[in-house]
Amino acid sequence: MIRTSAPVEAPAAGAWEELVTTALLGTDRRTPPGVPAGRQAPAALLDAAAVQTVRRRAGLRAAPAAERPHPAPEDPRPQLPPAAARRLTMLLADRPGTAGGGRRGTAPDLMELLPQWLAAANARGYAAPPQALPALLDAARGRTDLRPAALAFAGPRALWLARLNPDWRFALRAAPGSGAALPGPGEAERIRELWEEGLFAERVALLAALRERDPAAARELLAGTWATERAEDRLMFLDSLRAGLAPADEPFLEQALADRSRNVRATAAELLSALPGSALAARMADRAAACVAVDHTLGTPTIAVEAPHECDAAMERDGVVPKAPSGRGERSWWLGQLLEAAPLGTWPARLGGRTPEEIVALPVADGWQGELHAAWCRAAVRQRDARWARALLGAPAAPEAGGPGAVSLAERARLLGTLGAAERADWVAGFISAHGLSEAFQLLGVCAVPWAAPLGRAVVDALNIARDAGSYPWSFSGVMGLAERCLDPAEASRLDGLLAVPDEARDASPGAGGYWAEAFQRLVTTLRLRAAMAEELGVLGG
Amino acid sequence: MTQQGVRWTADQVLALAPDDASRKAGSKLATAGPWSAAGSSDEGAVWGLCKGSGKKPYQTVVDLGDAAGAAYKCSCPSRKFPCKHALGLLLLWAGDEAAVPAGQEAPDWAEPWLAGRRQRAAAQPAGAAGGAGGTADPEAARRRAERRAERITAGATELEQRLADLLRGGLAAAEQAGYGLWEETAARMVDAQAPGLAARVRELGAIPSSGPGWPVRLLEECALLHLLDQGWLRRERLPEALAATVRSRVGLPGAADGPPVRDRWLVLAQYDTADARLTTRRIWLHGADCGRTALLLSYGAAGRAPEPALPVGLALDAEVAAYPGAGQPRAALGERFAPPAPTGARPPGVTPAQAVARYGEALREDPWLESVPVTLREVIPVPDGDSWQLADAGSGSALPLTAAARARPGLWRLVALSGGAPVTVFGECGHRGFTPLTAWREEGGELVTLC
Numbered sequence: 003m004i005r006t007s008a009p010v011e012a013p014a015a016g017a018w019e020e021l022v023t024t025a026l027l028g029t030d031r032r033t034p035p036g037v038p039a040g041r042q043a044p045a046a047l048l049d050a051a052a053v054q055t056v057r058r059r060a061g062l063r064a065a066p067a068a069e070r071p072h073p074a075p076e077d078p079r080p081q082l083p084p085a086a087a088r089r090l091t092m093l094l095a096d097r098p099g100t101a102g103g104g105r106r107g108t109a110p111d112l113m114e115l116l117p118q119w120l121a122a123a124n125a126r127g128y129a130a131p132p133q134a135l136p137a138l139l140d141a142a143r144g145r146t147d148l149r150p151a152a153l154a155f156a157g158p159r160a161l162w163l164a165r166l167n168p169d170w171r172f173a174l175r176a177a178p179g180s181g182a183a184l185p186g187p188g189e190a191e192r193i194r195e196l197w198e199e200g201l202f203a204e205r206v207a208l209l210a211a212l213r214e215r216d217p218a219a220a221r222e223l224l225a226g227t228w229a230t231e232r233a234e235d236r237l238m239f240l241d242s243l244r245a246g247l248a249p250a251d252e253p254f255l256e257q258a259l260a261d262r263s264r265n266v267r268a269t270a271a272e273l274l275s276a277l278p279g280s281a282l283a284a285r286m287a288d289r290a291a292a293c294v295a296v297d298h299t300l301g302t303p304t305i306a307v308e309a310p311h312e313c314d315a316a317m318e319r320d321g322v323v324p325k326a327p328s329g330r331g332e333r334s335w336w337l338g339q340l341l342e343a344a345p346l347g348t349w350p351a352r353l354g355g356r357t358p359e360e361i362v363a364l365p366v367a368d369g370w371q372g373e374l375h376a377a378w379c380r381a382a383v384r385q386r387d388a389r390w391a392r393a394l395l396g397a398p399a400a401p402e403a404g405g406p407g408a409v410s411l412a413e414r415a416r417l418l419g420t421l422g423a424a425e426r427a428d429w430v431a432g433f434i435s436a437h438g439l440s441e442a443f444q445l446l447g448v449c450a451v452p453w454a455a456p457l458g459r460a461v462v463d464a465l466n467i468a469r470d471a472g473s474y475p476w477s478f479s480g481v482m483g484l485a486e487r488c489l490d491p492a493e494a495s496r497l498d499g500l501l502a503v504p505d506e507a508r509d510a511s512p513g514a515g516g517y518w519a520e521a522f523q524r525l526v527t528t529l530r531l532r533a534a535m536a537e538e539l540g541v542l543g544g
Numbered sequence: 545m546t547q548q549g550v551r552w553t554a555d556q557v558l559a560l561a562p563d564d565a566s567r568k569a570g571s572k573l574a575t576a577g578p579w580s581a582a583g584s585s586d587e588g589a590v591w592g593l594c595k596g597s598g599k600k601p602y603q604t605v606v607d608l609g610d611a612a613g614a615a616y617k618c619s620c621p622s623r624k625f626p627c628k629h630a631l632g633l634l635l636l637w638a639g640d641e642a643a644v645p646a647g648q649e650a651p652d653w654a655e656p657w658l659a660g661r662r663q664r665a666a667a668q669p670a671g672a673a674g675g676a677g678g679t680a681d682p683e684a685a686r687r688r689a690e691r692r693a694e695r696i697t698a699g700a701t702e703l704e705q706r707l708a709d710l711l712r713g714g715l716a717a718a719e720q721a722g723y724g725l726w727e728e729t730a731a732r733m734v735d736a737q738a739p740g741l742a743a744r745v746r747e748l749g750a751i752p753s754s755g756p757g758w759p760v761r762l763l764e765e766c767a768l769l770h771l772l773d774q775g776w777l778r779r780e781r782l783p784e785a786l787a788a789t790v791r792s793r794v795g796l797p798g799a800a801d802g803p804p805v806r807d808r809w810l811v812l813a814q815y816d817t818a819d820a821r822l823t824t825r826r827i828w829l830h831g832a833d834c835g836r837t838a839l840l841l842s843y844g845a846a847g848r849a850p851e852p853a854l855p856v857g858l859a860l861d862a863e864v865a866a867y868p869g870a871g872q873p874r875a876a877l878g879e880r881f882a883p884p885a886p887t888g889a890r891p892p893g894v895t896p897a898q899a900v901a902r903y904g905e906a907l908r909e910d911p912w913l914e915s916v917p918v919t920l921r922e923v924i925p926v927p928d929g930d931s932w933q934l935a936d937a938g939s940g941s942a943l944p945l946t947a948a949a950r951a952r953p954g955l956w957r958l959v960a961l962s963g964g965a966p967v968t969v970f971g972e973c974g975h976r977g978f979t980p981l982t983a984w985r986e987e988g989g990e991l992v993t994l995c
Binding site: 021022025026027028029030031043044045047048049051052054055056058059060061062063064065066067068069070071072073074085088089091092095109110112132133134135136159162163166167503520523524526527528530531534 | 553554555558567568569571572573574575576577578595597599635638639640704707708709710711712713714715716717759760762763764766767768770771895896897899900903904905907908911924926927928929933935936940941942943944953956957959960961963964965975992
């Protein structure tokens with residue numbers, strides 16, 4: 003029991019202690035003070051205890067206050083609109099693991115909408131309502147993918163709160179340096195100090211922030227202590243140069259090619275090869291060009307490939323890994339690495355002035371096509387070369403695009419990443435129109451949200467076709483889930499025709515029509531909900 | 545008087561739910577998708593058709609305009625009350641004016657039920673007035689009451705004997721005797737038609753296993769039980785108000801026959817506690833003009849939400865009548881004159897020192913009182929070792945939170961709301977500490993429920 007204070011007078015406290023001792027032992031063994039022993043003793047003890055109990059309770063005093071926590075820092079962001087605050091409460095009330103499992107029914111999956119809601123709220127710069135912070139932190143605790151957006155929205159008060167509750171420690175770890183803001187541009191001294199004395203996470207954050215502001219200064223900061231850093235740390239720091247990579251970084255990276263650590267060397271080589279003007283890229287271009295040529299001796303011009311015969315020390319220094327993984331020939335392994343690191347600009351000149359499209363269309367002798375095209379795909383992704391990516395992707399409706407062609411789905415998804423959002427959406431829309439949805443999941447994942455109108459229409463049409471073909475909707479649950487989250491809410495009205503349960507066709511799977519109607523209802527419900535969410539947050543234009 | 549229905553907030557609607565599962569299921573249905581032909585009338589009725597898994601949609605009607613509390617009707621087979629469809633419909637109504645337009649005429653499938661309710665409501669005052677004196681036989685009732693009083697007297701005497709035996713042998717022996725002894729005694733008190741005594745006896749059984757300091761707590765509770773027994777056995781010699789307190793503490797039903805007080809009653813807090821048999825709902829009201837804080841107690845069978853459910857943060861224009869007994873906050877909700885409406889009125893607050901003093905004074909009228917309702921102004925939640933306090937922003941005094949309050953998620957909502965700055969907190973202040981129930985940041989600010 004909590005006593006807010008000791009009873010007022012000491013004698014009374016003594017009397018109470020005496021009563022408790024007597025009660026514990028029993029009046030048969032001990033006589034209460036001032037009471038004759040015998041049959042009346044228990045009642046007399048209880049009488050006295052009742053008086054003392056009420057007296058003790060009535061005499062309670064407030065306790066001295068413990069040390070107060072420092073107040074939470076002010077959150078200058080504007081308050082959420084009331085409707086959006088209510089929506090947040092509802093989204094947060096839908097915790098995973100508590101749903102009934104099994105079939106999803108027509109109700110939207112609210113938890114899946116939380117990331118979008120957070121992104122929209124963050125884009126508008128709203129502050130989280132303080133009373134929602136515990137639920138928000140709990141949600142972020144369970145889902146690491148939610149953490150960056152949830153913590154950004156939760157703001158400084160959430161970090162203040164996390165210091166008081168060990169369950170939310172992750173918030174402090176996930177936001178290094180958020181306790182003390184990173185040094186500003188003019189604070190060279192503090193930057194130097196934090197860089198030399200800070201924890202690893204603080205240093206990574208500092209380097210990333212500085213790189214964003216002033217790439218050269220970040221590089222120089224790193225170069226200053228490079229020799230004394232541990233190998234794992236060197237690798238992480240080197241990786242942060244990936245952002246804002248520029249020709250000016252070349253001397254430093256060239257020097258890192260001689261690093262003691264193999265992983266550091268490999269990363270330096272990879273970064274250099276992403277700079278088409280670098281000396282390393284030129285060296286790689288020379289090596290790769292020696293391996294690939296157009297053979298005119300055959301009836302049609304054909305690409306002839308001659309893989310390197312050895313991996314010399316110079317190649318190794320430029321990041322080529324000499325040991326092939328088991329099951330791969332050494333020579334094709336080396337070739338792949340050379341092609342990947344060589345600037346794509348090498349090839350039109352080397353292969354008779356042909357455009358990338360023409361080069362990709364050339365036949366390749368001796369079964370080297372797969373190796374060659376795959377390496378060019380990796381190069382196009384690394385060098386973010388949209389022209390080559392387009393050529394390698396080919397026409398979305400081409401028959402080989404749907405099958406297990408030279409370019410795998412994962413590679414295609416990465417190639418799509420180098421294109422602009424609209425072009426990406428158009429290509430995927432064309433692919434879905436030609437090949438249906440069964441291979442589309444990975445490609446849809448790289449498209450910008452909400453989906454552009456042609457893409458959305460292609461997905462809905464394909465779902466409609468799949469339904470008419472008589473399969474069950476759960477064969478498409480991945481695409482359905484994506485559509486719920488990514489389809490433009492403005493498309494909801496176009497789906498109205500799909501909500502009814504159709505008459506069962508003879509060859510359809512039993513009951514499929516009802517399940518499809520249910521799935522489409524969930525889709526429409528979710529889209530409406532997203533439209534409402536966007537409107538509540540003041541995001542215009544759906 | 546206008547009956548224009550004020551749209552509730554989602555939190556207020558969710559407070560109607562019988563359990564968490566319904567709350568969740570209702571939230572999922574709170575979108576326009578599954579609903580059609582939804583609307584609401586100026587009299588406080590809300591209706592809609594909800595597409596379920598079958599061909600025929602469920603017909604859901606809710607009547608919020610009735611003075612006796614919300615009523616629901618749904619063609620779904622759920623035994624939950626209200627069902628998820630009713631909750632979903634109300635949430636939709638609360639959040640989306642376009643999806644559930646106001647000022648509509650009830651459709652044919654909803655109208656008969658609504659009309660029937662209005663008719664019964666209109667007939668009720670007359671019927672109640674007629675029924676009060678007429679049907680019951682006062683002589684028989686008096687004889688029944690006498691017989692029950694005799695039984696309780698026998699029970700109280702037996703309980704006194706058991707307590708004396710306990711004290712004679714010592715409380716240390718009770719630790720070994722375990723729970724069974726108390727369960728049996730509690731059953732005897734149920735036989736004696738003294739549910740208040742039975743409940744207290746049952747609680748005694750849990751104390752020996754409740755951790756360090758149990759002998760003190762056991763002696764306190766035994767002593768207070770003894771005091772109640774003695775109060776009952778000598779009730780004729782007590783002042784009338786105290787005798788009424790004893791009667792209600794023993795478990796005799798009373799009637800809320802105090803003068804009805806019409807006021808704008810702010811709903812401060814609503815929370816349920818459940819044991820294996822019974823769900824108990826407590827609703828705290830605060831009258832803006834009379835300044836009184838009243839407690840509405842209601843009960844439901846286990847698993848069912850007790851009625852009524854009131855929206856926290858809104859004010860009711862209603863009559864409230866007190867139950868008899870000195871220092872009792874319990875009251876009954878009488879006639880309601882308008883649907884709940886938003887209000888900026890908040891109860892005035894006191895300091896922690898004044899709050900404990902208020903509890904001490906209340907013990908004068910009811911020595912069995914566990915806690916009193918108190919609004920603390922300008923307090924800051926402060927961690928204190930494993931525990932928490934509410935510290936006065938002005939002075940150096942503080943109230944510790946009860947162990948139960950420390951374990952609730954509401955504690956963190958309170959801490960987050962405060963952020964180390966003063967807030968106003970309504971809760972129950974007693975000998976175990978303070979249990980926060982509702983908090984707000986500034987005068988007229990939004991009420992944040994903590995329970």
